[in-house]
Amino acid sequence: MFLQFIGDRARQADELYILGDFFETWIGDDDIDDSFNAGIVSALRAASDAGLRISLLHGNRDFLLGPDFSTASGVRLISDPYVLSTAEWQFVLSHGDALCLDDTAYMAFRTQVRNPDWQAALLAKPLAERRAIAAHMREVSESSQRDKDNPYTDLQPAATDDFLREHGYATFVHGHTHQPAKHDHIVDGIHVERWVLADWHEERGECLIWDGEALSREAILPENRP
Template structure:
């Protein structure tokens, strides 16, 4: 593989309760991300984000410093919001020295026209989630929420997470997965040849005619066996999937 142009990760759900996953992330940044030209974080880097005023939390400070070190090494770092950390804003971006991207972003990488996104907006069969998503992505809702005391916001988030776990236990994988229609719409609107997204925790490569859709894995290095990995695009446009060890996944 020639020089790495871009690396893509998502769904790490970083939290102090999962130290092995955090350690795997820091190792990835040091051993791999620092040597790429670009790093794309495609959502749910954190288990949750209650607002940028939580950046002083010691664990969050550690994550921000690690990202900043990658950026300071000359790597362009990009952020696409996930369903858990869509409240990441300008203060976080400035501290980590990264660029906040819109929900759908088109990039020319290694001669490939690539569209990147988190993937939750394409799970259109999950009606209740789509209604919730439409509400919390409104600037007015976010302004009202972030005006609350941080402790209150964290308590609300904890309740929402508990409710989400209960609801997901009764939903089929099909409902929580992206729909072919929504994926086709993104390809049609962007003219992309390649799509990379996360969210579903169902890593795979899907061929759709002459298009390719890559799904990133979630990270759980504390699990047995451990899960996680990334996608790389080199200067020649070759795309490879990697597990946590860095080995290529066929």
């Protein structure tokens, strides 16, 4: 469904921002020739060459996306958080996981895998070994989620208010929590919107559209569905 989106709907926009967890796993830019990865990279390159400006920040599943991916796909890798200023409004974009402070186990994992030394050690391993490690990490993560009444931790409220304050009360857009919604925060007496992105599945995706006046959600459905 993403190939349909990037080949059609996305090209009607000037820019596209992808806020992490774009790939289920990404074990290094040397895996770019995998048939699935190659198809996605090719589609991104075609859209970029057609004039769509695409930016991507890392998620907790694809934190190893690097310069070779960027060169091959035409996608610009951006820092997290990223301040997006338009002529009409200001946004701050993030994957969102850095504010899930109440999930201490995940925060420990995040600290480990974002460490440059840990990443360098992993990337030095053979591709097959990295695939096995990634599969094991996903299995452990999914098993842990099954054991929880609510497997998805939301952003910590106090940390989120501090984040909004630090970024000038800009409209906050993020993913990670699997809980799509629009939240209204009052920080220092100022109303701030926080938009949470939805997951993409085979039967449905979703994007946020900025038309110069307001954000709105748009469903992305397979071509054979109304």
